[in-house]
Amino acid sequence: MGGLVAFPTETVYGLGCDALNPDAAAKVFEAKQRPRFDPLIVHITDRGQLGNVVSALPATARQLIDQFWPGPLTLVLPKQPTIPDLVTAGLDTVAVRMPNHPVAQALIRAAGTPIAAPSANPFGYVSPTTAQHVADGLGSAIDVILDGGPCSVGVESTIVSLVGLQAELLRPGSITLEQLSTVIGPLSRSSAAGDQPTAPGQLARHYATQTPVTILTSIKARPTVTKNERAGLLIFSEASATDKHFAAIEVLSTTGDHREAARHLFAALRRLDAQGLDRIYVEPCQEEGLGMAIMDRLRRCAAS
Secondary structure (H helix, E strand, O other), rough: OOEEEEEEEOOOOEEEEEEEOOHHHHHHHHHHHHOOOOOOEEOOOOOHHHEEEOOOOHHHHHHHHHOOOOOOOOEEEEEEEOOOOHHHHHEEEEEEEEOOHHHHHHHHHHHHEEEEEEEEEOOOOOOOOOOHHHHOHHHHHEEEOOOOOOOOOOOOEEEEEEOOOOOOOEEEOOOOOOHHHHHHHOOOOOOOOOOOOOOOOOOOOOOOOOOOOOOOOOOOOOOOOOOOEEEEEOOOOOHHHHHHOOEEEEEEOOOOEEEHHHHHHHHHHHHHHOOOOOOEEEEOOOOOOHHHHHHHHHHHHHOO
């Protein structure tokens, strides 16, 4: 049980190991070149495994589990001592979720243990949403890659901390702030994590391309691109005739649908990043519902 397996979830592909084995967890950090202050998410396949992972389950956690599990929601809760400190970056809390993907569920059941997994890509780079993305980024560093096809959600899970006086949204995702509030009432929003994140995806620069990214000031805004600049454009609607001066254009959703846009986001960024561009310009979207998660990923991608 000391190997590494890349596997699909509904969000992105994960790089999994036995969550109770610190030596296996160390291999995850080494393969990704991930700093050890950034905790991993522990994945389970049924509620019976929760007792091996968390030491307390408040009423708000039960409400969210009833509504959203299995699915793209991660809860931060007090941890059991059996979870190695390396998995939780020395914190007394653990991030846990139950993925809603048949391959992920089958893997966890077959392993017979919770599986700790970050995204299956080099640390800080754009997350993988296909098995080929995993192979391109980590290749021989992984023992097995399970191909479950493209991920249906396309951005990482929503993360909610339930260890304080009020539930706190640490990372937006496809389970939206509005949906969460309907179930448990108001949530606070996390500020910058600094040098000690309490959950994955909180660093200022993350999900980043090699090519510099600039987010445009408004929807439909376009930069002036000089003839000496090879620029790419990432947009949420059909390109217009005036966009022909861009070297490459990726359209996330011709109808402006946030779920379709999220599903295509990381793959589109990877395609643009592979074209040797000088810069990628990104059209923003409305920050409501899933748009909050999309803009969170884009801002971290664009951070210097």
